[in-house]
Amino acid sequence: MENDELSLNSVRMLHHRGSELYDKGQYVEAEKYFRRAMVVWEKIGSDSHAEFSATLNNLALVLKETNTLDEAEKLLRFALEQDEKRFGPDDPQSTTTLNNLAGVLHDMNRLPEAEFFYGRVLEIDERKLGAEHPNAARDLSNFAGFLQQTNHLPEAETFYRRALAIDQKVFEPGHPEIGNDLNNLAQLLDQRGKATEAEPLFREALSNGEKSLGANHPSVAKCLNNLALLFCKTNRMSLAEPLFRRALAIDEACFGKKHPNVSRDISNLAALLRSTKRLPESIALLRHALAIDEETFEPGHIELVGSYANLGYALWASEKLNEAETFLRRAANACLKFELATGYDFPRKNELMYDYQKVLAQMGLNKNEIEAKLKSLSGR
Secondary structure, three states: OHHHHHHHHHHHHHHHHHHHHHHOOOHHHHHHHHHHHHHHHHHHOOOOOOOHHHHHHHHHHHHHHOOOHHHHHHHHHHHHHHHHHHHOOOOHHHHHHHHHHHHHHHHOOOHHHHHHHHHHHHHHHHHHHOOOOHHHHHHHHHHHHHHHHOOOHHHHHHHHHHHHHHHHHHOOOOOHHHHHHHHHHHHHHHHOOOHHHHHHHHHHHHHHHHHHOOOOOHHHHHHHHHHHHHHHHOOOHHHHHHHHHHHHHHHHHHHOOOOHHHHHHHHHHHHHHHHOOOHHHHHHHHHHHHHHHHHHOOOOOHHHHHHHHHHHHHHHHOOOHHHHHHHHHHHHHHHHHHHHHHOOOOOOHHHHHHHHHHHHHHOOOOHHHHHHHHHOOOOO
């Protein structure tokens, strides 16, 4: 019994250190501590300890950040099984695991499953804890991210505003949760064409993150990227470029050079270079970003649509029409594959298809030939 207590204390110490590293964005190092905690659990037996679920969740969150999604899903499903045995299927103590599982399924492009769990978590927490509880704010924010990606923008904005209002009541000014809410809402407003309203929120979120998390945290990289994208849309390229480069340096240091966040950063920087007529450098970066994404994602993942399209657009701007057609066609097929796989509409499909037709017309194809090309797109 005494040895078990010592071992349980060891788990708690490993958790504490792993959580510290996770909060700093040092995910690879954090993973080592959570895996060591799992080894201790194997020695002492885990079934009788409520804290075992926390180890499973923490390790799964690290794996989500490092894009090891299959293992993360397995851990979370096991944690959910343990939680529901201990607390029942409708208890708020199970919703952290449910929320984390929804996030992993979302990243895996399994959108109907993710939507089901996001909705279930929000319903349980609002009913059992109240609509103003911080867990409800977390649930609203996560569900809003899903709604944003699936192009339900007004509903997403409502959820983000509700989450921010709750967290501003619960936490002190400058808390990381408030910074995250501000960044999410600003990104949504920017997407809806409300740049004037979004910019001060982005600046506040960035300042908040740098103070509360440190200048080199991945969440700060996310804020830098979003503010830089707004600068690009408002034609302030000289302000945007250093922010993109700083975000890329942060994410490469945190995740390594083959992580989806790094690919995102490279693509954003490449888009700026394309806009400022530095096409050869832009195309080289986009080829690199695509190589990362093709290694990372299954065919039909939503991220691949953007990767193919971005490279296609850069090649089009370079007047390399044949190669541009190849990649825009891949983007169109990936778009249709996404819709077939998930049952959700791709947000920018009409724009993509219109541009693909323009490239075909510039290549000299007539109306009938263009229609035949479009009909041959299958998404398979």
